[in-house]
Amino acid sequence: MTSIPIAQGDPAHLLPPSWKTQVTAWLAEDTPSFDYGGYVVGEGERTATLWGKSDGIIAGRPFFDEVFTQCGCTVEWFAQDGDAIATSSHDGGKMKVATVRGPVRGILLGERVALNTLARCSGIATRSHELVVKLRDAGYRGILAGTRKTTPGFRLVEKYGMLVGGADAHRHDLSSMVMLKDNHVWSRGSITDAVRAAKAVAGFSVKVEVEVQSEAEADEAIAAGADVVMLDNFTGDGVKVAASSLKTRWQGKHHFLLEVSGGLRADNVEPYVCNDVDIISTSSIHQGVPHIDFSLKIEHEQRIDNLS
Missing domain, CATH: 3.90.1170.20 (Quinolinate phosphoribosyl transferase, N-terminal domain)
Structure with missing residues (x-):
């Protein structure tokens, strides 16, 4: 090392x-x-x-x-x-x-x-x-990020360790970025309404990210103005197909970042390596380490x- x-x-x-x-x-x-x-x-x-x-x-x-x-x-x-x-x-x-x-x-x-x-x-x-x-050796040029699944009272130390190790610390807290997960969307009623509500209060300086379960949901999130779309719990092949399709379909229409997450670890991440994906996020770099x-x-x- x-x-x-x-x-x-x-x-x-x-x-x-x-x-x-x-x-x-x-x-x-x-x-x-x-x-x-x-x-x-x-x-x-x-x-x-x-x-x-x-x-x-x-x-x-x-x-x-x-x-x-x-x-x-x-x-x-x-x-x-x-x-x-x-x-x-x-x-x-x-x-x-x-x-x-x-x-x-x-x-x-x-x-x-x-x-x-x-x-x-x-x-x-x-x-x-x-x-x-490992990701660089596999040809990935994007960002590896941690998650907010940190230890209460010890987050600053854990996020610091990610940065020193060369990973992105992702959002530090609920105020750093709006992340609309499935529970937010279900509670609000739709992805479109949830994004609009978030944009109304977050202003121009706070990004809005939406967790999606399908390519159709990703399209809705992008159309609503999401800055980051998280493809959650897709298969490796599913990620590659969806990421390529979304980047092609929305090219020149709306700028957004694609993130992939959901149980990714060193022993299973390689099938997800795809440079249409901007961010790979995982809690495996700070949980159970x-x-x-x-x-x-x-x-x-x-x-x-x-x-x-």
Whole structure:
């Protein structure tokens, strides 16, 4: 696995001002009252090494840093978000990723929260990167996107991991884009009425996407002014036929993007690869994803007892 390029700029600059309060809440959850272990170790200055112990893509540095900042520690990194961990190329099968310095109590206060966050974010970046590579190798030139099936309270970290891994984060919340799914359409009465109602309040700056189950429904959505049409739960052959037909029929009449979704994973996505499709979306890059293995070890001198 090779390092992946990050677009110009630091991905940490994407984060909103409020994100640090989430870190405060994580720490409060982990130590809601007394820190008994902290009493044992005290506040002597120590150094700990962060080791990467399984192959993958690093993602989540800002969250890791903020955990330790709030615990009175500093972090020195030897890798960037987007860099690859290749354990086989390092002695002992592990890679030195960072050094944490500060009061030993602070290091241990932040250890588990920081590791859990980094491990999950890196796992999402790794799975995203692997699927992007698979699709490119299959000839797909469009966008791989995640979904809104994220963990409540942890969405920002998961979406960050997708971006570092080279995937599109799709919409972040209900305010980011109007997505009219089957329940919206059934509740409103028709695709046309649902799109018109959405356009009336969303204005010019918010896109409207419609989930459809057939080519006829796609035609209705496009005619009503949908910006994105999602072909949901089509077969691979069905996607290719419908996508080609829709792009040909509406060429020069109305601009729209075609998205394909519905249970797509690395082991079944190739039949859906078609460059008439603009977006392939999946929750498989962030749900049930293996974590990357990290450990944080405090440096110490071996104790030798003198026998007399």
